[in-house]
Amino acid sequence: MANDKLHLFTILPRLLITYLPTLLLQRLQAIIHSLTYRSLPPSSLKTVLVLGGSFTGTALARRLRQTLPTGYRVVLIEKNSHFNYSFNFPRYAIVSGLEERAFIPYTNLASSAPKGIFAQVQGNVVSVDGVKKEVELENGEKVGFEFLAVATGSRQGFPAKVQATEKRDGVEEFREFQERVRGSGRIAVVGGGAVGVQLSADVKEWFPEKEVLLVHSRERLLSGFGERLGDYVAGRLGEMGVKLRLGERPSVGSGEKATTLKFKDGSEEVFDLMIPCTGQIPNSSIISSLGPDVLAKSGRINVKPTLQLSDPAYPHIFALGDVAETYGPKMGRAGMMQAEIVVSNILSMIKGGEASKKYVPHFVEGALKLSLGKSESVIYVKESPERDILVPGKSKCKNEDLGIAQVWKHFGADTKDYSV
Ligand SMILES: Cc1cc2nc3c(=O)[nH]c(=O)nc-3n(C[C@H](O)[C@H](O)[C@H](O)COP(=O)(O)OP(=O)(O)OC[C@H]3O[C@@H](n4cnc5c(N)ncnc54)[C@H](O)[C@@H]3O)c2cc1C
The missing domain is CATH 3.50.50.60 (FAD/NAD(P)-binding domain)
Structure with a gap:
């Protein structure tokens, strides 16, 4: 992984050389365009x-x-x-x-x-x-x-998307969900892609007393990415206390059993909350x-x-x-x-x-930066079929909100009042 870090630092200047001139040219063209476009x-x-x-x-x-x-x-x-x-x-x-x-x-x-x-x-x-x-x-x-x-x-x-189209309703969806998480002792997360992984890590980080099981249909987490990432993330989640069941497509009960998962060996587990992160x-x-x-x-x-x-x-x-x-x-x-x-x-x-x-x-375009709880993250880049880069890191961004102010500024929005 030390080699990976070094390699990442060698490809960053290459990317800058590829994209920086284009970005500067686009800026210049945009200025000329704003002066010449006739309303x-x-x-x-x-x-x-x-x-x-x-x-x-x-x-x-x-x-x-x-x-x-x-x-x-x-x-x-x-x-x-x-x-x-x-x-x-x-x-x-x-x-x-x-x-x-x-x-x-x-x-x-x-x-x-x-x-x-x-x-x-x-x-x-x-x-x-x-x-x-x-x-x-x-x-x-x-x-x-x-x-x-x-x-x-x-x-x-x-939590991949909200159903609401208006901000106030979307905010309400979040608050209701947070309430359900707070009130649940045993939580199952179904789907070990980026959303399921981040969510499981965050539940365990903020609520260490809760039991969290992450279930994934393939033998490796984050199966859309390379093997090394899946193995690394499984190791880190294990250390955080998240339990894993891989290679499982559990059937979900209905009605009162909507939070009961039935696994391929016939066993059943009952949870207080089941969070699907698939589909x-x-x-x-x-x-x-x-x-x-x-x-x-x-x-x-x-x-x-x-x-x-x-x-x-x-x-x-x-x-x-x-x-x-x-x-x-x-x-x-x-x-x-x-x-x-x-x-x-x-x-x-x-x-x-x-x-x-x-x-x-x-x-x-396929590079991923995945947060794993409050202070850890991992960068993964598949540079070619033969070469990938995996760099674990301490999250530079100390903000619990993952540095959202930058994004608001990118949209020209004022960060003094997040309720607007
Ligand atoms: C939790 C999570 C974390 C992610 N992290 C990363 C990351 O770190 N880096 C990264 O590169 N990718 C990440 N991704 C993937 C990324 O979010 C998607 O690839 C990206 O959102 C795709 O953008 P899009 O604009 O094509 O589609 P979407 O984001 O799906 O947006 C489609 C838009 O179209 C609108 N729309 C749909 N139908 C209609 C309609 N009929 N009429 C009007 N409007 C309509 C929707 O409201 C929506 O705003 C992440 C995804 C998730 C869920």
Whole structure:
């Protein structure tokens, strides 16, 4: 692992050299763009419509408002009142008093944008008409588009996601959950991915007296990542006192037995609280009526390497992020990288050219920093099929809220009052 640390420090400058010039150039182009973009009446503007305002959709909208030529605007449609910072949801589900910080106001998303280039609508899109080039919202409103980018991600149960669309209701979901955790002595967490692992570690850290069992269907935790990570994390959780049952898909009872798990050897265990951390479902149904091959077996949207729909009838529709069937990892960072591909292709098509930029995942998109309780974390990067990097560390971030102030600032939001 000492070698891994050294290697990590050698690849960081390489990454800086790759991305820093691009970021600086983008900044410069954005300044020139803000000086040259001419505001026109809304009725004369063509719309690039982005569906979904999470990690992928906001990154895309931000880059479009820095690059679209005069005559075009970006409209972002998102059903939630606030940006849901889901990376920190497992921590805030356990530690009371932080939950308001998970919901960041969108108010200043485009504060520095040229007038008229950006608009945001809060609404739930129910269908897409690829021929008429319009989407329909739950309230019956229709929004037309010249180009469409679908970044509607996936849904999952609490604590990976909340069901609420308004901040006050989302905060309430957290508080109710925290109450249930506080009132439970024996807790089972089902699903040993990143959410289940972080949650189990945090329960044991903040409530050492509670019994925590983490159940996972595969023989190794975090099975979507490399073997070393799973083994390392299993060791650390064991030291923290979290019990593990691997290679198990327990059946869950119903009614009064909803917290009883039955294992493959026939044994049953009763818990006070059972927390499922499995089962991501892509939010792709809004587009399924476009054709029989629009969706992959996984339920995600089939895309070409240019991130246009695979169906050649819809070259003006793109899909990216967790909802798209790409070769990239299902990570926030990957969605942001894909946003650059979509921006480049839309700009090229606006100029009458081809969508020629292709998405090729970079290993850094799959890098993971996993917190394991209050003060420990582990960084894991799969650099190539042969080489991975695992660096355990003390959490630099001493804040229980995992340094959320930085994220609020990134969104131009004021951290003096987290309740807004
Ligand atoms: C607990 C947790 C921790 C994570 N940690 C990391 C990490 O450290 N690093 C990392 O890179 N990744 C991490 N991930 C993965 C990351 O969160 C996802 O890859 C990322 O959220 C995908 O972003 P997305 O924008 O594509 O989709 P989502 O985040 O799923 O967002 C989709 C958005 O679309 C909106 N939407 C959906 N349907 C509609 C509709 N019909 N109308 C209007 N709006 C709609 C939703 O409200 C949502 O805001 C983590 C995930 C979880 C759950």
